[in-house]
């Protein structure tokens with residue numbers, strides 16, 4: 001065949017099983033079209049030359065009849081070419097539209113600020129990681145405007161529409177990072193929405209999945225806490241810089257004392273922080289509304305320990321030296337027990 005997946009004049013080198021089905025018809029039709037162009041323009045030039053009426057030449061009369069055989073050949077050639085284009089394109093088209101049974105499922109949502117790729121285990125990422133040799137099916141929708149998913153190296157192109165789901169599938173054939181572009185059909189341009197597809201080996205993909213499944217892997221307790229602070233929405237109400245939003249800032253909370261609405265003084269130690277997260281409205285800090293969502297059933301003990309470790313890093317009194325390790329159980333001894341320090345918020 002004339003086209004091959006490695007001809008990269010028009011496309012980046014093919015990195016998926018779709019490459020053949022797209023590139024072969026493309027180059028086939030391309031070459032056929034160039035041949036037809038050369039034939040028609042060439043014949044036109046030859047005829048112009050041969051049949052140009054010479055000056056004062058009475059013999060040269062315009063042709064009257066037509067050559068039925070030539071006409072038939074021409075029509076037949078055109079029909080054959082259209083048939084060839086259809087026949088070479090249809091297998092790739094069907095292949096692109098029918099995902100193999102059992103394909104790895106990834107949910108895709110595009111929105112104003114980027115991409116969300118949701119994996120079967122619930123992990124959400126802004127880049128798409130897949131395993132080489134494994135068919136992947138994307139089920140896509142848009143939270144706002146119409147978008148277009150385009151992964152040139154994988155020959156994947158599909159519209160993403162608000163209020164509808166569209167699908168695309170592919171099987172990556174080589175490892176590497178490939179750009180994902182979006183063409184927006186709206187007036188806005190979304191250059192910033194480009195992201196990347198990482199095609200990983202089976203071992204690398206499994207290793208990556210293991211780290212995203214376990215947020216504690218490879219992180220200190222405080223780092224996990226910081227992750228939870230943003231992923232669980234605490235940041236919406238609690239700042240880290242001392243500014244007050246809906247809730248008190250997390251700056252200098254750990255180890256400090258606070259007045260509650262019922263006139264009691266509480267020390268923000270491990271136990272109080274745990275209580276504040278699980279049942280925040282039992283003891284409400286003075287000057288605030290009891291609007292914090294209880295996290296009982298959402299965060300487990302280890303995650304609360306991680307948040308506590310993170311809060312220590314945000315407090316002048318949280319520094320006990322060893323709390324960023326995975327055992328924050330015994331820091332309360334260093335908290336200023338008899339301190340009368342009253343934080344006015």
Ligand code: HEC
Nearest residue numbers: 232233234237246247248268273276280283284285288292
């Ligand atoms: C909807 C806003 C909101 C969200 C989200 C929120 N909080 Fe709160 N939080 C508050 C408010 C308001 C208070 C003060 C009133 C009270 O004690 O219930 C508070 C109090 C606290 C306190 C006690 C602070 C002190 O000064 O003693 C802690 C600890 C706390 N929140 C942790 C968290 C953590 C951890 C998260 C995320 C997992 C979180 N909050 C999410 C609003 C929120």
